[in-house]
Amino acid sequence: MKLLLIEDVPPLAQLTREALETEGFTVDHAESLEAARAILAVAPPDVIVLDLGLPDGDGLDLLHGLRNESNAIPVLVVTARAGLNDRIDGLDRGADDYIVKPAAPAEIAARCRALLRRPGGLLGRRLQLGNLVFDTASRSVTANGRPVNLARREIDVLEVLLRKLGQSVPRRVIEDAIYTLDEAPGPNALEASVSRLRRQLAEAGANVEIHTIRGIGYLISEAGET
Amino acid sequence: MSRSLVTTLIRRLLLVGGLLTLVNIVFVTAYYSSDPEGLRREKVSHQIDRLAEALKPGPDGRLAFMPSDRLLRTFTRYPDAYAFRIEDATGRVLGEANTALVPAERWSVPNGPDAWWSDVPVNGRSVLVGSRRAVAGGEPVRIAFAAAGDPSNLLLFVYFDELFVHVIVSLLPFAICLMIVNAVTVRQSLRSLVHAAEAARKAGPSHGIAALPTRGLPSEVLALVESINVALRRLGEALEAERAFTAEAAHALRTPLAVLSARIEKLPKGGELDAVRTDIAALRRLVNQLLSAAQADTLVVDPTRQCDLPAVAESVVSAMAPLAIREGRGLALESDTTTSVSGDADAIAHALRNLIENALRFSPPGEEVLVRVSAPGQLTVLDRGPGIPDEQKPLVIKRFWRASASDLGGTGLGLAIVQRIAEAHGATLAIRDRAGGGAEFSIAFTPASLQ
Known part of the structure; x- marks a missing residue:
């Protein structure tokens, strides 16, 4: 996993880089927009961690430029600007996620992995959590190496939850992903699918847990992580 | 103690008006007492005026004397003191009373508008006789009046009449106008001061x-x-x-x-x-x-800005649920309204994050923190923690206040920030006991439709 870290404070850049390398990323570092553009030209990374306040300009300009070139590379913005308006501005300009300084490197790594788990992302093909592995190409699920037999609907639910690992997934996002426009699911259809999925995963010995967030949706996490 | 400027002005005006009236009375009194003869003539003149008022065209079209009982009473009660005689140009007597008071020749009055016989001696008394040629109902008449002394205090009536004309009629309307103009002027000048005071209060x-x-x-x-x-x-x-x-x-x-x-x-x-x-x-x-x-x-909230409260609550609860689950607590949202409120979405989200963090910190493991959005613009966070004793409720919103010295998990700033954000929205952070145990924090925002 190749990561480009754009950060101008030397000690912070150095320490973040080392921490991200420990987390399994190959890190290139740029301390200015100019350096970042040079690296992007010769060695495109899988994900970018972008600081906004840089000595030669605003990180959002670089982001804007990338999106104008139809470059869809995932970008995590890290900044000291904490206001919601900054966040909206960042997301409007094409940021995929946003994290406020000071952020722990582990958190940065987790967010980057989440971005890479998207369909088409580097980690998007084989989704893994605990002893559970989901191969999106063959649409097969294994727990502890043994296959788990799931109905199509349950597999779809599991895929959405795994791609958004560590995040709450709103009901309607899941419903949009698993039902076609013609299907009219009953009010409790999703609950029924999730409870079947829970039971089957438990029976298969998968050490994952699907949490209900009442009024919002669901969240999957590794069991015992809580 | 402060008194209204208008009241003070009116009180002073009344005082000055009262003093002026007194001065006027003293002046009028002094003027008449310096001229007793003038005053006596004034009395006779006044009485002649009253007699003339009683002359009206009669049923036959000719002028007739139709006095009121009150006017006649003076003459019937004091036959030795007052007398009158009214005749027209032909010498026809229209009315008379007690004419024996003075010798008959005194009643025939010479030509001229007014005539006086002062101090006619009658039975050792000095009688004043006055007569006037006047025109009543288009006919020339002659009215004569005689007075020996003044037992009915007619002079007093004259005196009051004079006071009435000189003081009440001339001063009172002026004084009332003055007060009204004063009150209005003061109020108008002070209106801009009221605006300034309003701005200062805010x-x-x-x-x-x-x-x-x-x-x-x-x-x-x-x-x-x-x-x-x-x-x-x-x-x-x-x-x-x-x-x-x-x-x-x-x-x-x-x-x-x-x-x-x-x-x-x-x-x-x-x-x-x-x-x-x-x-x-x-x-x-x-x-x-x-x-x-x-x-x-x-934070200054632009009152025209609208915020979709259920959407803000959904995004905050959604973002904080992973944290709650990591800490072994639940987080839930109950939203039964679609009302927008007037406010700053960023600030409201921030307040809600702080309330949820606070509730999670005090919730026992396994318990659920509930966020509720209810009509018209109420945002409530409910926990199943130990609750807040009544005497501590006003303290928890103070900066750097902590439930106990050992509570180092919080910064002591979270709820103070929430209260500040609520204030900026014209609301307050209400803290109550939750039914069944725990605490309940809520902010009532203004529904956007009321703006």
Whole structure:
């Protein structure tokens, strides 16, 4: 996993880089927009961690430029600007996620992995959590190496939850992903699918847990992580 | 004790008016007492006027004397003191009474508008006779009146009549006009002062310190208001400097803290280092909350801005659910309204995050923190923690206040920030006991439709 870290404070850049390398990323570092553009030209990374306040300009300009070139590379913005308006501005300009300084490197790594788990992302093909592995190409699920037999609907639910690992997934996002426009699911259809999925995963010995967030949706996490 | 300017002015005017009246009475009295003959003639003249008023065209079309009982009573009661005789140009007597009081020749009056016989001696008394040629009902008449002494105090009537004409009729309307003009003028001049007072009342950290409006102020108070404006400006600058310092200090602390966190992450896990990590996390939270507090202090909500409360609640609950689950607590949202409220979505989200963090910290493991959005614009966070004793309810919103000295998880700023954000929205943070145990924090925002 190749990561480009754009950060101008030397000690912070150095320490973040080392921490991200420990987390399994190959890190290139740029301390200015100019350096970042040079690296992007010769060695495109899988994900970018972008600081906004840089000595030669605003990180959002670089982001804007990338999106104008139809470059869809995932970008995590890290900044000291904490206001919601900054966040909206960042997301409007094409940021995929946003994290406020000071952020722990582990958190940065987790967010980057989440971005890479998207369909088409580097980690998007084989989704893994605990002893559970989901191969999106063959649409097969294994727990502890043994296959788990799931109905199509349950597999779809599991895929959405795994791609958004560590995040709450709103009901309607899941419903949009698993039902076609013609299907009219009953009010409790999703609950029924999730409870079947829970039971089957438990029976298969998968050490994952699907949490209900009442009024919002669901969240999957590794069991015992809580 | 302060009294209305209008009241004071009216009281003074009444006082001055009263004094003027007294002076007038004294003056009139002095004038008449210096001229007793004039006064006596005045009395006769007055009585002739009254007699003339009783002359009206009769049923036959000719002039007739039709006196009131009251007028006649003077003559019937005092036959020895008053007498009169009225005749027309032909010598026909229209009315008379007690004519025996003076010799008959005295009743035939010479030509001329007015005629007087002073001090006619009758039976040892001095009688005053006066007569007047007048025109009543288009006919020339002659009215004569005689008085020996003044047992009926007719003079007093004259006197009061004079007072009435000189004091009441001339002074009173003028005085009333003066008071009305005064009251209106004072009120109008002070209206702009009321606006200034309104602006001064609102001035404060939450609404910003703006200069008081001076438009339309009377010059007498303009100097005072301008001095207040100078003081307000200095106060505003000081406040601004203090906020800027807090914000800059918190901001400047972030980078070294991030460096420190990253350095600690590199060290092996376990033992004392885990405690240091916890401490650094707490420090980081404190710095973040300090910055938030500085931002909340300067928050001025544009009342025309609308905020979709259920959507804000959904996004905050959604974002915080992973944290709650990591800490072994539940987080749920109950939203039964689609009402927008007037407010700043960023600030409201921030307040809700703080309320949820607070509720999660005090919730026992396994319990659920509930966020409820209800009509018309109520945002409530309910927990199943130990609850807050009544005597502590007003304290929890104070800065750096903690439930106990050992509670180091919180910064002591979270609820103060929430209260500040609520204030900026014209609301307050209400803290109640939750039915069945726990605490309930709620903010009632103004529904956008009411703006």
